[in-house]
Amino acid sequence: MSSLHLEYEVEGNNFVSAGQATEKVKFCLKGMGINPADIRRIAIAMYEAEINMVIHANGGKALVDIFVDKIVVKLVDTGPGIADIDKAMTPGFSTATDSIRDLGFGAGMGLHNMKKYTDEMYVESTVGVGTTITLVVNFS
Amino acid sequence: MTIKQIAEILEAEFICCEEHKDKEVHTACGSDMMSDVLAYVKDQAVLITGLCNPQVVRTAEMMDMICIVFVRGKRPTEDAIALAKGKGMVMLTTQERMFSACGKLYEAGLHPGS
Numbered sequence: 711m712s713s714l715h716l717e718y719e720v721e722g723n724n725f726v727s728a729g730q731a732t733e734k735v736k737f738c739l740k741g742m743g744i745n746p747a748d749i750r751r752i753a754i755a756m757y758e759a760e761i762n763m764v765i766h767a768n769g770g771k772a773l774v775d776i777f778v779d780k781i782v783v784k785l786v787d788t789g790p791g792i793a794d795i796d797k798a799m800t801p802g803f804s805t806a807t808d809s810i811r812d813l814g815f816g817a818g819m820g821l822h823n824m825k826k827y828t829d830e831m832y833v834e835s836t837v838g839v840g841t842t843i844t845l846v847v848n849f850s
Numbered sequence: 851m852t853i854k855q856i857a858e859i860l861e862a863e864f865i866c867c868e869e870h871k872d873k874e875v876h877t878a879c880g881s882d883m884m885s886d887v888l889a890y891v892k893d894q895a896v897l898i899t900g901l902c903n904p905q906v907v908r909t910a911e912m913m914d915m916i917c918i919v920f921v922r923g924k925r926p927t928e929d930a931i932a933l934a935k936g937k938g939m940v941m942l943t944t945q946e947r948m949f950s951a952c953g954k955l956y957e958a959g960l961h962p963g964s
Binding site: 725728729732736750753758813814818823 | 884885911914
């Protein structure tokens with residue numbers, strides 16, 4: 711049973727607002743008294759995913775379900791999709807342009823970081839249709 | 851050390867949130883790549899960077915950092931400053947370059963953390 715459901719629109723190519731959805735989720739979890747280490751793990755993973763949606767997929771939606779024992783974040787976009795997910799998971803692999811790197815991102819650590827900081831992570835992607843990333847962090 | 855001591859060591863100017871200058875910090879991280887900050891940082895309280903956009907503030911916030919030091923005399927964008935003010939995050943700017951800023955702070959007792 712879901713105790714709290716939140717939804718956010720993530721605007722594509724807007725580098726100023728990128729990260730706002732994650733900020734709101736972080737604020738909400740803090741208010742609920744969740745363990746700070748768990749908050750940081752989901753915040754980093756969700757922020758990486760949100761930045762990816764802004765950079766690569768022209769935005770999308772963040773669907774958040776907070777349960778008593780865990781948080782599940784689904785990031786859904788209708789962007790170009792990921793052709794080779796295994797390759798995209800490799801640390802250092804990136805398709806980001808130099809202009810993205812100038813902004814401090816595109817080191818090819820995004821998907822790798824999401825996996826590193828979460829308890830479960832799923833990537834579903836179809837080229838030309840879009841990508842859905844699911845992130846799960848269990849509360850300690 | 852305190853944030854105020856960091857400002858003194860680096861001869862840095864406060865850009866915002868000077869009221870938090872007496873907060874204690876023990877660890878720091880220096881990087882211009884926010885992706886790397888998100889990948890490798892654990893418990894650092896201070897971010898030393900030459901990058902000036904609002905994502906620096908968001909990255910620092912995700913990592914629970916409380917102070918950002920801009921090197922090479924850089925000043926963050928207005929929207930980045932506004933964001934930092936809203937979060938009570940201290941911003942400092944120093945003329946020091948990245949390597950010497952990190953070196954001076956390390957020598958003074960600030961460490962990379964676990």
